[in-house]
Amino acid sequence: MNSAARLFLILGAANAALVVILGAFGAHGLKARLGADMMTVYQTGVQYHMFHALGLLAVALTLTQLPDSMLLKWSGWLMLAGIVIFSGSLYVLSTTGWKWLGAVTPLGGLSFIAAWVVFVVAAVKSIK
Numbered sequence: 001m002n003s004a005a006r007l008f009l010i011l012g013a014a015n016a017a018l019v020v021i022l023g024a025f026g027a028h029g030l031k032a033r034l035g036a037d038m039m040t041v042y043q044t045g046v047q048y049h050m051f052h053a054l055g056l057l058a059v060a061l062t063l064t065q066l067p068d069s070m071l072l073k074w075s076g077w078l079m080l081a082g083i084v085i086f087s088g089s090l091y092v093l094s095t096t097g098w099k100w101l102g103a104v105t106p107l108g109g110l111s112f113i114a115a116w117v118v119f120v121v122a123a124v125k126s127i128k
Contacts, residue, residue: 005063008076012056015083019049022091030095038094045090052079052087052112059119071122078115082108 001009023046030042059076066072086108093101 001064002067004073004076005060005067008056008060008063008073011076011080012053012058012060015049015053015056015080019046019053019087022046022049034094038097041090042094045087045094048090048112049083049087052083052115055079055115055119062119062122066122066126069122069126071118071125075115075119075122078111078118082111082115084108085111 026039026042026046031039034042056076056079059072059079063069063072063076086105089101089105089108092098093105
């Protein structure tokens with residue numbers, strides 16, 4: 001396995017483990033502390049975090065077939081950035097009430113969208 005595939009495999013698996021921990025923490029540690037609206041915000045962060053942890057695994061597996069694809073590598077980095085910015089901002093917003101983070105969250109969403117578009121472009125470019 002090439003080094004980029006290995007890196008994104010590790011990042012995907014580590015993020016999947018982290019999101020299970022954060023999801024359990026939310027369900028058991030925060031449920032009594034957060035109102036229903038902030039619990040929904042937290043759960044949205046968890047949901048998108050898991051989707052994109054799996055996306056990182058998809059990038060890793062695809063890189064085993066297309067090891068020289070810079071577009072796939074960009075897709076993985078954009079997914080990781082989206083996890084940090086989108087899910088991270090929702091985690092902090094829901095637990096602190098810092099409303100200004102609501103302005104940051106869409107940047108993470110744009111990162112997720114860009115990651116998937118770049119993934120598609122990489123796949124299309126691989127067709128011979």
